[in-house]
Amino acid sequence: MLSRTLLSAESVKAATRLSRLSSTINFPATSSFSTMTSDITLYSYATPNGIKASIALEELGLPYKTVPIDFGTNTQKSEWFLKINPNGRIPAIMDGSQRVFESGAIMLYLADKYDTNRKISYAPGTPENIEQLSWLMFQMGGIGPMQGQANHFRAMAGARSDYGIDRYMNETKRLYSVLESRLQESPYLAGSKYTIADIANYGWVQAAPVMLAIDLSEWPALKKWVENIGARAAVKKGMAVPPSKMSQEEMAQFFQDARAKMDAKTNSDKH
């Protein structure tokens, strides 16, 4: 049923209409789109990428249903889910018959379609909007992949590779220095306002102390930015979507044990 909905002529027409609208209209606060209703289902798990979507939804105050995706049973690779995200990863959303996958695309979609009051985004066509896009892509192409690999080599890999650990830990830290420089000169990444660019980067940076035992004190402006964002009510709500099976303490213990196991392994790196 889902595949029929996704591939129907109607959904293609709707997507075409939406992309035309997004590229031609600036969605001012007075736009008739502010009365638009949503029919959003979020498919997610409370991971650094998953919480980007739920925090954005919470910040916008949009109603949505959540379908928890269980990694334990590999639900993200099941046939029905691959029709929503062909890449078999979370997060993804359905908004009516429109699918959106990739957390960056989800945040841009939500900002374009629903952030008519510009609560978490800058209007298209402004210099700040380009800055917002740049820092969003910095996260999608830099922090996410690099920190993801750091986590893999530091805690999850079947074999230990000091080369892999050093390469991705160092790259993650270098990227944090880039964020630090920006946050020394600007309260938020795109400018004076908290936006989807902050949400995207926050998803990963906030996880670094627990996952990688990275002490954020090395980057004082970044640390303060993490604390400020973490204190927002919508962020606290979004981070608990869907509710995790582990407490914060259990999660910290899980990663600590995983790193200790890696430390005990012999270096298999032959480079």
Ligand SMILES: N[C@@H](CCC(=O)N[C@@H](CS)C(=O)NCC(=O)O)C(=O)O
């Ligand atoms: N670039 C993707 C990455 C998504 C991603 O890697 N999600 C992870 C959770 S943080 C996942 O679904 N992992 C399960 C798997 O790889 O099977 C995005 O930003 O949405």
